[in-house]
Structures are given as C-alpha cells and as structure tokens.
Amino acid sequence: DAKTTQPTSMDCAEGRAANLPCNHSTISGNEYVYWYRQIHSQGPQYIIHGLKNNETNEMASLIITEDRKSSTLILPHATLRDTAVYYCIVRVYTGANSKLTFGKGITLSVRP
C-alpha cells in the first residue's frame, strides 16, 4: 500500500470547517483513499473513502486532487466532539481481506 504523509497536528475553532490534508504521492491506480478517526483510545471509526471523485457523506467531504497525489478531508462544521486523531490510509480495493495500515495520523483539536 502507498505511504501517506500527514501533518502532526492542527486546530480549528468550533463551528468552523476543518480541512485535514494528506499527501499520497506514490498512490497507484487501484488504490483508494480512506479516512478513519480515533477519539481518545476508542476504536477507530470509518469516515469516508474515495478513488478519484470527490465524495460527501453525513460526516465529511473528501476532496482528491486530479493527479490523486493528495487529498483533503473536510469537516464542514467542527464540534468539540470531533477532537480526535484522523488517519489517512491508502489501500488497494481488492477485497475485504485487505488490512488497514495506520500511520501516526493528524491530531485535530477543536477549540471552543
């Protein structure tokens, strides 16, 4: 699986959009971008995934650049409960057996 690079940490104000960047310059054509988050030692939580088109669900939006070498997870209206470690994972979509390889992620702190 391709390697990802994320900043160590960032913060944003409650109610504002949080834009979390991720670089995956070695991504290959059959690899998807996944985002998970982990709130204070709880189990990781799936957020969203995409291949090349932008994706949106009830939790977040995922913007993938045209060359697919980077992406941004957007939390449109961050709340205090969004404070967590966010993981950007690039993963081959060959089957459900495929494991997740977690990096250090980015720690998002949402301030009041």
Next chain:
Amino acid sequence: EPEVTQTPSHQVTQMGQEVILRCVPISNHLYFYWYRQILGQKVEFLVSFYNNEISEKSEIFDDQFSVERPDGSNFTLKIRSTKLEDSAMYFCASTRGGSSYEQYFGPGTRLTVT
C-alpha cells in the same frame, strides 16, 4: 445501528497466563480482524479471518496467538502465554464484504499483563 462489541473492556493477567479476548462482530459481516495498539503507538494489524480460516497475519501474530469463530456470533483472540509486551488495547473489526470494505471497529479490550 449495529455495532461491534468486545468483552471484557479491561483484562488484567499475570505473565505466562492464557487470555481470551472476545468480540461479537456485526451480524451480517463476513470478514473479521484483530488489531492492537500499544499505549502511545500506532494501531497495528494482527490478523484477518474469513470463511473460518486466517486470510492474512502480521509478524506480530506468532504461535502464541490464535483466533477462532466458535459459533455463529463470537470471534475470539487467544494469547497462550502472555508477555509484558502484550499489554495493549486490542480492537476487533468486521466488514460485510461484497461491495463494502469499510471496517467497523469495536471499543477495544485493554489488556494489562503484570
């Protein structure tokens, strides 16, 4: 909303003892996983399981570890002879398969080996 459950939430054991960590995956899911996270470190893959056999395992998953799906609902991780370095959070995850590959994680079991 269905969720993955794990028991116990915290297990304390002495070095050399056997422990069994239990998980109940989401009911219509077919693929099961164990991950662990040593305090302050990354989440690490241990093993994946499908159709009653191991699909993939990491280097961490040595002969001291085993997994089992003893019935239609439980998925267990056994550590035969625990070491101090096995102290970690252990997370179970499951996924439905088919066109859905998102993994859903349980709340974890904190294993403390003394």
